[in-house]
Amino acid sequence: MQVCVLGAGVVGLTSAYYLAKKGFEVTVLDRQPSVALETSFANAGQISPGYSAPWAAPGIPLKAIKWLMQKHAPLKISPEPEMKKLLWMGKMLSQCTEGAYNINKSRMMALAEYSRDQFIGLRKELGIQYDDGQGGTLQLFRKDEQVEAAAKDIKVLRALNVPHQMLTPEQVVVAEPGLASVIDKFKGGLKLIGDETGDCYLFCQSLKAECEALGVQFQFNTDIQSLSVEAGKVRGVFTQHGLQAFDTVLVSLGSYSKELLKACDIDIPVYPVKGYSLTVPITNDAYAPVSTVMDETYKVAVTRLGNRIRAAGTAELAGYNLDLPKSRTETISHVVEDLFGQGCQLSDAEYWTGLRPMTPDGTPVVGATEVNGLYLNTGHGTLGWTMSCGSAAVIADIMAGNNTEVDSTDLAVARY
Template identity: 80%
Template sequence: MRVCVLGAGVVGLTSAYYLAKKGFQVTVIDRQPGVGLETSFANAGQISPGYSAPWAAPGVPFKAIKWLMQKHAPLKISAEPEIKKLAWMSKMLANCTEKAYDVNKSRMVALAEYSRDQFIQLRKDIGIKYDDGQGGLTQLFRKDEQVEASEKDIKVLKALNVPHQVLTPAQILEVEPGLAPVIDKFKGGLRLTGDETGDCYLFCLSLKETCESLGVEFQFNSSIQSLSVQGQKINGVVTELGLQAFDTILVCLGSYSKELLKACDIDIPVYPVKGYSLTVPISDANFAPISTVMDETYKVAVTRLGGRIRAAGTAELTGYNLDLPKSRTETITHVVSDLFGAGCHLSEAEYWTGLRPMTPDGTPVVGASGVNGLYLNTGHGTLGWTMSCGSAAVIADIMAGDKAQINANDLSFERYKK
């Protein structure tokens, strides 16, 4: 069966790999000149199943109002009125309840844990290297109320048997000694021992070679114009080359999935949430992170990638704007300077921005679309890297007619029709 995967980011690429492993004849189409050149290019470097949680949570609406008044705030909302943005925000607010949070977090952690297991298996199967590390993730709490609020997440982690450790400041130093100069700023921490790190772009480059060895074909510099539906069945995709016929199509276009699908009367609630990152060489490893730390006050992740530090954060609701103003990178720069300023030369930092495809409940959309032959694997938000292998394995099972290894019913588009 001829399958077309739309999108060559980490979600599309892993999907192509798992589909090819099942014997499908796979073609990947992307507008960029290579793999992983948009949202996958310079993300936070975290593979963090233990940290998987929806942004929609009790108390977030009040926090959001407070954040809008802060200089180094984790959330920015552009002042321009936009119907799509307001509609998405209203749906997100509807998920800010205890009941919705527990359901959504359980779904997300289950998929992310499965995905981490797939990463482990992938390294065994093909020996893939991507500056990967298995040193866990440490959440840093600057305030007593953050320590108290973590109890809710710990409850979910226990229920799902996710390995974790509650840390005192002294115990934080045992896993991240580079924080010694600033440890007095923290009240405690939570370590997610099963979380991993790695360079998503390097992963994409390496996995592309494996995909090609399995017969996957790539069409780069190819603009996707529309989907072609005949009757109630998908029959191809239209690019600047015209109509290309395929038996099945899988949409993995992240934030750009929504507009393409609207022509098929499929309205997925995905909105682009802009994020920023910096990458800087390490100058003194004694004052650099060992793995990943997440500063909960600023919602900025700082990760060790070989001889580099990668920091990423900030959520900005501003449509498809990809400008990179200095004012928007100040928060991640501040956090790196505050935590590991003695371990790097920030003057050498390289900055980047990308659009995370976010659903209002935080869970990606993985499964059939309702149109015969058209499938979806999109809407992973800030967790595309974390969930990529898991959601790809799930969609490959679904498309092959096999039973998925985890409960995939609540991942599908159908949950928004209920």
């Protein structure tokens, strides 16, 4: 069966790999000249199943109001009126109940844990290297109330048997010696032992070669214009070269999936949430992170990638704007300077921005649609790298007509 995968980011690429492994004839289309050149290019570097949680949570509406008044805030909302943005925010706010949060977090963590297991298996099978590390994630708490609030998340972690440790400031320094000189700035931490790190771009470069070895065809510099649907069945994809016929189409276009599907009367509540990152060489290993440190106050992740530091954060609701103003990178720069400033020279940092495809409930959209032969694997938000292998394995099983290894009942667009 001929399958067309739309999108060559980490989600589309892993989907192509798992589909090819099942014997599908796979073609990947992307507008960029190679793989992983948009949202997957310079993300936080975290494979963090233990930190997989929806942004929509009890207390978030009040926190959001406070954040908007702060200089170094994890949330920014552009002042321009936009109906899509307002509608998405309304749907997200409706998910900020305790019941919805528990359901969404459990669903997300189950998929993310499965994905981490798939990563381990794939790494062993292929032997690919991507500045990967298995040092876990350390959620850093600067305030006593953050330590107390972590108790709710720990209940979910225990229920799902996710390995974790609550750490005192002294234990935090044992885990991350580079924080020793700033021990007075935090109250403790939560160590998520099973989390991993890695450079998503390097991973995708290696996986592309593995895909090609399996017969996957790549068509880059291809403008995906619309889907061809007749009598409720997908027939192919229109590009600048005309109609290309396919038996089955998988949409993995991240934030750009929504507009493509709109013409097919499929409405997925995905909004582009803009994020920022910096990458800087390590100059003093004694003051650099060992793995990932997630600063809970600023929602900024600082990750060790080989001899580099990658820091990423900030959620900005600004549509498809890809401007990179200095004012928007100040928060991630502040966190790196505050925690690991002696380990790098920030004047040498390279900055980047990308659009995360967020759903209101935090869970990606993975599964079939009402259009025969049309499938989705999109809407992973900040967790595309974390959930990529798992959601790819799930969609490959669904498309092959197999039972999935993780519950996929509520992952499809039908849940909306």
